[in-house]
Amino acid sequence: MVRFNCDYAEGAHEEILKLMMETNMEQTPGYGADPYSEQARDLIRERCRNQEAEVQFLVGGTQTNLTVISSALRPHQCVIAPETGHINVHETGAIESCGHKVWPIPTEDGKLTAKQIWDAWESHAVNESYEHMVQPKMVYISNPTEIGTIYSRQELEELSKTCRECGLYLFMDGARLAYALTAKENDLDLAAIAQCCDVFYIGGTKVGALFGEAVVITNDTLKEDFRYIMKQKGAMLAKGRLLGIQFIGLLKNDLYFQIGDHANKMAMKLKAAFQEAGCTFLVDSPTNQQFPILPDWVLKELGENYSYSYQERIDEEHSAVRFCTSWATKEKDVDSLIQDFRRILGKNRCV
Amino acid sequence: MVRFNCDYAEGAHEEILKLMMETNMEQTPGYGADPYSEQARDLIRERCRNQEAEVQFLVGGTQTNLTVISSALRPHQCVIAPETGHINVHETGAIESCGHKVWPIPTEDGKLTAKQIWDAWESHAVNESYEHMVQPKMVYISNPTEIGTIYSRQELEELSKTCRECGLYLFMDGARLAYALTAKENDLDLAAIAQCCDVFYIGGTKVGALFGEAVVITNDTLKEDFRYIMKQKGAMLAKGRLLGIQFIGLLKNDLYFQIGDHANKMAMKLKAAFQEAGCTFLVDSPTNQQFPILPDWVLKELGENYSYSYQERIDEEHSAVRFCTSWATKEKDVDSLIQDFRRILGKNRCV
Amino acid sequence: MVRFNCDYAEGAHEEILKLMMETNMEQTPGYGADPYSEQARDLIRERCRNQEAEVQFLVGGTQTNLTVISSALRPHQCVIAPETGHINVHETGAIESCGHKVWPIPTEDGKLTAKQIWDAWESHAVNESYEHMVQPKMVYISNPTEIGTIYSRQELEELSKTCRECGLYLFMDGARLAYALTAKENDLDLAAIAQCCDVFYIGGTKVGALFGEAVVITNDTLKEDFRYIMKQKGAMLAKGRLLGIQFIGLLKNDLYFQIGDHANKMAMKLKAAFQEAGCTFLVDSPTNQQFPILPDWVLKELGENYSYSYQERIDEEHSAVRFCTSWATKEKDVDSLIQDFRRILGKNRCV
């Protein structure tokens, strides 16, 4: 069985493990006050071209989302998110558990537009019962989105502009950021993201680290006492240097982007094979998650040797599923998946 | 200016005020442990034909909703509600503030169906990531709904059956219950509601009381320690007898139902006048809230002497608005509203 | 049975009821946007000599405390309170339910001193693990305290000065404020309180209203969006004018202070009688709550005709109890209590 169901099936990239081994017996202060975390912070600030950014390291994505959001909002404020957003669907109500409504906006492709933000904000602002409704104060986006799509520089700049006009914080969940920044049509970089967002994070867990997400806060208001909230939410790792070390490993020699690039290439190879066989897709994704729509009988047979994750039923005979590649995906596994897919499909068509 | 914008523009029905005056200088224990509250509880249990029901009195609707829901759910559980439900729209995130997601289901008419509940529940139960999603545990409905529609006995029984099959609590918000139970096509009564629901409330604020909602809990699990939660949420009135006295006033001689009947008659008179003029409605409501779609220029002129509440824009020239009648609505005011409406409209049509 | 166990055993002062009757059938906007609430706000601002103060009306004390505190604090911040403070003891964890720790400080007499605040604040500020501890941000005091004692002007000014130096909000719970401001040794008034506190409230429930607490916010930061939080916590009364009307009744002709004065006089009469009999007291209270320490056999016999509330066991044969007077206490009831007490005690002594 080869796993394509997610991008966190293995441990860590060997470069990262190596660094952890080498430093294992050193003594350092806890909770992120160590020199490795400092060094990682510097690397990140440099890549973001923002020397004033606050950088903090947390362990996982849900934890990061709930810490950032609960740190930023007052009790009556909500966060606007795409309906498919991770915080709306796959965090067991973590944000609500911190007291805040997630305001879900339906989208075509998992992405929010500046116009949608404006409309949502205005619908609240002009409502005669505005005090009886939650007040929007933050916009949550993911890049890439949960369905693999990415934001262009122009889209992000427009979002940012609108957020600033409306007094909304813009927060980007970058759990898979490497895969967005190395997609073929991408024109964003860390510096542009740091300029557009009030807070975002560079995801490690799904990009070759054992675990770890690096939160970058550029808005001064959001920096205040952020570490208290981390501690309160159980998000301050005792041996914090483990996070610093991993991000040094990811960023020092651009390993982060090499990993993204590799996974995307593997995904594009897979995508091409599905397209060639006449498959349609739930969404046109340029990144490491692909969502082909396949006949159920093909999925069943393919599933004997390759794991994927089930997305949704399309019709009585077809389902959309997700195939993920990652830093750890071997090209030979992609090749054999393609071969087996072709063999199973035979002369049939996907649709 | 005559107010038709809501059903709580005046104080209280004179019968209720009279009772409050008569008992004013008596000394009683606080927090609902007084003989008046006991008497009101007995009256309610009797009407519900359920001698074991726990009855508690709270001050307002949002308070009641958040107290009931936070008392019933564990942290990872959510409440399913119609998208138009009061808890989803008009309570400033009160439920989320207690830690729980409101799972909104789109509806045609503000009402949930048994099938919608089943589908929602099943979509969670069969999902491979079920632990990553909130767990549905309660269904919230309003009767009448926020847009005036009502549940039939069959609809409620089916909802109840499905909820029990799925292990979901059924909770009815009865902020305007009198108006539902006295609608022409209604076939429900308090006893049937008590049998179908695990918990519901009989609203007083919008039906002639100064304030007050009577929560009726029939499910034993939900009875446990309910009063602790009331106190914690600031929902236990010190002079609790004021609530008992008001519900005695409302229920002793069926005043509650007379009030509902009066308001509905006034609303039907208004509805007929709008229909006669060719108006369409946002929804076909048999109760005290009417949602006609009217030309903006008519609304503007009408608004000089009659207040209504703005609902939503329909097209560039028409809006849906809400006219409410209540226990306090005078027939002469309805008549003059109708007359003025006809005069303003003249030979024009509504559409 | 005559009740001395609390100060909210009756309904409302007749002046207040009269005003409610007179205005009952008027139509007004809801939620405190009515002219009566505006008039009451003006009266309060005038008494506080602060034209910029935000004044909002809530229904009860626990509700007010949780609304004010959760509106003011970020998630990692706590409120310092006397160990005997209402929020620490008698609100079923309402403050914690909003996410905040109550930091209890032991006191002799229910009052906090400037030095205690400074020490608490400093113990946090200098701690090397400060981020691992809750951050103090607000100080909660009651005047009179839960055990009847009152703050002098000098004490309050010192508290205020220290709070400002430490960046702490000062919040006064004035559930029984009338009884403090009319105590013999009192040298505070509403204007002084408004100057010293960032937020406080003028209690109505225990001073002759049916219910109602008037929150006065003088600190601009705390004014922002306060009404959203009220709505979210179920603390925005639909028929908000009922609150405005009651505070007009209380303040227009200084009824509030007459009520306080009357109750204190009744309490002093009772206190003198206990003292004369050689009683000691749990605390020396100059206000409407008296805490004599009495032999259990006396309490038992007295309890047959007069209710008091049990405070705590002192030794095997003595208990401290609470006798309250109020706006509604009749002098003849105090006299007969004293007479009966003397008769029961006979030649025995209290100690």
Place this chain on the structure above:
Amino acid sequence: MVRFNCDYAEGAHEEILKLMMETNMEQTPGYGADPYSEQARDLIRERCRNQEAEVQFLVGGTQTNLTVISSALRPHQCVIAPETGHINVHETGAIESCGHKVWPIPTEDGKLTAKQIWDAWESHAVNESYEHMVQPKMVYISNPTEIGTIYSRQELEELSKTCRECGLYLFMDGARLAYALTAKENDLDLAAIAQCCDVFYIGGTKVGALFGEAVVITNDTLKEDFRYIMKQKGAMLAKGRLLGIQFIGLLKNDLYFQIGDHANKMAMKLKAAFQEAGCTFLVDSPTNQQFPILPDWVLKELGENYSYSYQERIDEEHSAVRFCTSWATKEKDVDSLIQDFRRILGKNRCV
């Protein structure tokens, strides 16, 4: 500089790192559904002699405490804890952030007694205002405590018996459990703890793991939906096998207990040296944390080469500090610390 300020200054024990390296490139399911986590669960169930226990792995201590407690309590319920308990002092209000009061009980030695629990419980149960107070439902203890003391089997059994009589859950924080179970006077083992407690955890972070705490739930009620709460609190590690692997490493060959034994021996050596020099201690600790009271001038000089953590001021010239040993403490470092201490002290005395 040699660090004795905490027991988590290094990475992980080499056995654990080795296992992580060996399994690094294997593909497994996420979130703890992998075979390594299963194997670790079996090992733990076996040591606990409880085949029905639910075992779940979390990342850190604060996270574990807040997840366990918020999973167990309803909104109005509180957890009783020693005043020095980690949840009361050093978690930035994590428990309150989940809505629950921590009820602190003063102790001599960081340990709660059965009598204290009974008294606390009874003081609530008999109070006439019981609904106005938080309801105790769980007891939190740490073993060893935050100040190094340990529970005997008899003490734990009595606590357990009382908790069951009162309907309270007993929860043991075992962040440093290895150090308790290998202390010289210890007579507890995992099986006894599993029998006495409703839920407890075996700490890894402070005992040689990179991170990780293994929660053992023996009470069926507390098992229900525990993983939902983990996910909601951000406590479900994506690459969950990392936790399973580490606990295999810790438990397979009793490494966990060897580590505990080593650290305790190092601590006893240090303790003896302090005692020999006439030092007194804040508390008599048989485990890896020692709290000597030392002259400030000695501390200053010692601090140039050895880090400790500051505990509290004793008098104008003395402070209590904490020296920790751990799995990673080298005997030669302890020896040189002792030597330097003796040299610095010279002919002076500690007191």
